[in-house]
Amino acid sequence: MRYCQACKVHLPDDAAHCPLCQGPVSPAPQPGAPAHRSAFPAVPMVYKKYNLFYRLLVFCTVAAVVVCFGINYLLPQSGLWSLFVAGGAGCLWISLADAVHRRRNPPRGILNQVILLGLLALVWDLCTGWRGWSITFVIPFICLLAMAAMAVVAKVIRLPISDYLIYLCVCGGFGILPILSLALGWVSVRWPSLLCAGGSVLSLTALAVFEGEKMLSELRRRLHL
Numbered sequence: 001m002r003y004c005q006a007c008k009v010h011l012p013d014d015a016a017h018c019p020l021c022q023g024p025v026s027p028a029p030q031p032g033a034p035a036h037r038s039a040f041p042a043v044p045m046v047y048k049k050y051n052l053f054y055r056l057l058v059f060c061t062v063a064a065v066v067v068c069f070g071i072n073y074l075l076p077q078s079g080l081w082s083l084f085v086a087g088g089a090g091c092l093w094i095s096l097a098d099a100v101h102r103r104r105n106p107p108r109g110i111l112n113q114v115i116l117l118g119l120l121a122l123v124w125d126l127c128t129g130w131r132g133w134s135i136t137f138v139i140p141f142i143c144l145l146a147m148a149a150m151a152v153v154a155k156v157i158r159l160p161i162s163d164y165l166i167y168l169c170v171c172g173g174f175g176i177l178p179i180l181s182l183a184l185g186w187v188s189v190r191w192p193s194l195l196c197a198g199g200s201v202l203s204l205t206a207l208a209v210f211e212g213e214k215m216l217s218e219l220r221r222r223l224h225l
Contacts, residue, residue: 002027061089061106091120104151111170114146140196143174147203168207168215175200 002025006019011018011025018025018121065086072082098116102109118139125134150167178193178200187193207215 023092061093065089087124091124094120106157107150107167107170110146110149110153114142114174117142132186132188135181136189137192140178140192143196144199147171147174147199151203151206168204171200171203171207175204 002013002015003009004011004021004023006023007018007020009018009020015025017023035116065082068082068085070077070210073082082112095113095116099109102112118134121134121142125131147170150170154167175197178196181187182190182193182197
């Protein structure tokens, strides 16, 4: 048996290199490793690889909620703050489940997280009497973080030019939202929305300057121009 240190998979004896990463292989460190004749061995899924971590996280979340409800029951004069803890734990798991589900496509995963977290913030704002903090602070800062995350992801994993088109549309949308909020007078504090709109303009400018020719070529190819 051969073994790839980078991918952590066993390979057939006649494998000259790893078919997953094209890297060098070495003799398997476990003498009793099971025989595997497939050219592309099965890679453990993230759910199985981190199964214990997820179980512990579920247990700790439920334990924290139960403890908070118990303390809140013993101290009722402090208000129903335990409901906020339970709601926060639920939001955490909704966001985590979506992030794990869309981990294979980072740009779309980031966009989906922005939509999901923005909607959750709006729901929290509505349920707590609507003070406007969701559209004034949370959504602009989420959009700013998303644009920064997309810029980092684009450089680290070297996105194909087709994904840059999604990136372009996303940055444009992030700029429209704060401008719309300012124009309609939805926000009382203006600088977060202005900061988000400025970040969107800078992101679009960077894309046009550094990747503009490639994106135009991709658009011509897709539109058969």
